[in-house]
Amino acid sequence: MVPALRAAYNAAFTQEKFDSYLHDLNSKYQPLQFRMAETPVFVPKDFSRKIFDACESIVDVILQPGFKEQTDRAIPENYAVKNENSYPHFIAFDFGICENAEGILEPQLIEMQGFPSLFAYEVFLDDVYDKHFKIPEHYSSYLGGLNRETYLSLLRKIILGNEQPENVILLEIFPQQQKTNIDFYCTEEYLDVKMVCVTELIKKGQQLYYLNKGKETLIKRIYNRIIFDELQQQAPEVRDKAKILFDELEVEWVTHPNWFYRISKFTLPLIQHPNIPETRYLNEITTIPSDLENYVLKPLFSFAGQGVVIDVTRADIQQIPDPENWILQKKVNYAAVIKTPDEPAKSEIRIFYFWEDGAPRPRPSNNLARLSKGKMIGVRFNKDKTWTGGSFALFEQ
Template sequence: MIQKYRQAFNAAFTAEKYQQFLQELGKGFPEIPFRVAETPIFIPAALQEKLIAAGEEIIALIKQPNFKELTQKSIPAEWNVPNETGHPHFLTFDYGLCKDENGAVVPMLIEMQGFPSLYGFQTHLTHTFKSVFGIDEQLSPYFNGLNQASYFDLLKKVIIGQYEPHEVALMDLDAPNQKTAIDFFVTAKHLGIPVLALEEIKKEGKKLYYEKDGQKIQLKRIYNRLIFDEIGENTAIFEQSFDPREELDIEWITHPNWFYRISKYTMPFLQSKFVPETHFLHTLKTIPSDLENYVLKPLFSFAGMGVIIDVTPNDVAQIKDPENWILQRKVTYEPLIQAPDAGVKAEIRMMYLWPEGEEPQLCINLARLSRGKMIGVRYNKDFDWVGGTVGLMEK
């Protein structure tokens, strides 16, 4: 994308150096179960400006006084958690890199979440890319003048706040064995907070505790990485720990309801040149005649599960709950990232932190490379120059 960096990186790249990079990346951590790409993306200033502008338009909607009213039906009744906060603490917006009618690179919104992403791992990934491949030090994954130190200061303010690190825990189902566990451990290393599986947290009255070295420690905050979709109907798991849907003496960072409010459900409310035409399926009076130009997505799924790419009238007719689906105009990813043998498609996730009493701040990014029909891992098996990476920009 920034040609001088792309050409220099590709010219110096070797398979041996990539293996060294992977070894360094995993040193001191459990094995990384997802594929990390061979290269970062070098984001030019013009694209950076468009990504920032697209995010500002979305945030304007989220900050509207009626946003909660607009999105109230997004929260499944069985997963509504009490004591919701006034705003989320994390925002992540995923954009496919495309070309407009004039041939200019343009980001198009694919997905959005009011839920944390790999806020720790992306710093570690950047550092390892730079140290192994000798990437120019003036290239940075950070926005708004942040560097690694000031970024972690902000992350600490959002996640730990006024509490002591031992009073705040990163929590997920079977946390140490999640696919994103390396992000958990990098975060814990920098912030000093424990990483706890759901089942390690116990309830007494309305208070939550965990044990360490035989001592019972009360939790004041949970840095929540638990997605309720992963639990499904297996709610018996709460009997061994606690039920998040109960009234509890705990602060959520971020509150679980925001996972639903800021999601595919939000996209039909957005009108922007950076957002593909999107409709709730049940609101359409007539189904478009050119269904081949649309994708059908379930509202309540994650990681691309259930998405129908090549839509037919029969697919639409088979949907029994159209209020839980969106029909979205297809986005054509452009193979803009030059691998040694061909162009590769890319998606960039813009990652924001939103401290209490302040404005949301764009901080860092995540990127994914793809040669498959979709971006996800299962669509890119047996390919190289695909997988998770990071976008680097000139300071």
């Protein structure tokens, strides 16, 4: 992406330096549950401007009157949680680094979520990376004019609101067992917000409590990390315990679970932008495109890439019994643009947006990146490959 920085980084890279970097990442909390890539992604200003223009166009749609009515159907039956607020505290936008028909690199939106990401871990990652490799001058992982201190201050303000840390929890399903548990440990350290499993909640009337050092402590605010779809894959006793989350509760959510569905694949057909692939609800397509090789078929209510049909055929479309729950999306051409010691890598960049109470709009704050040499981004497509996995992007300021 930035040839001079890429050449200098690759020339200076050593396995010993990378191993030392990994040691620090793995030794402070718990070992990482995912592979770390050997490099960050260097992003020039002209490319980042296109990313943020696309993000802001999506925010414009979210702010339009009637957005909630348009997206009510996005919330699966029996998944709606009460006391939804008027906006999502957090949004994550995933962009692929792609190549257009003219061979020019451009970002293309892959997915988005009204849901948190690895917000605290990225601070730790940035710190450790800078210790071992040094972040180039005029580049930063922090966005929107933020730095380490102001980023953490904003994150703390949004998650805690007006409450004390002991009255705020990070809620997950068996958090210590999650692949993203490194972020939960970082959250505990930076914000003093404890991770709590849904099975540990105590309900009294409309109030929730948890045991904090053996003492029942009132929960006033939930930093939600539960993907509610995943509750249905749990043992019956876990599902039964989680039913209390659908009751009328005296608690504030950050971000409210309903926004996970409202800002998702479901929203893509509502947006038109050069850096957002053409997307249509399958049930609204009257004529199946003749060039299906240029499309991908995605279920609306399946996550983490499950159920996606990459090589779409007419038969795939015709046999779908519920086309209202699927989208047909124009394929994007990922560019193998990250030079590595062997084959070049592809990349996706996730942009974090934070929405502070009382602010008219959310703002960009930080990012993460993933590198791949497989057909798709993800661990199962990159077995036995190096210079792939989790990372972050450094944006020219």
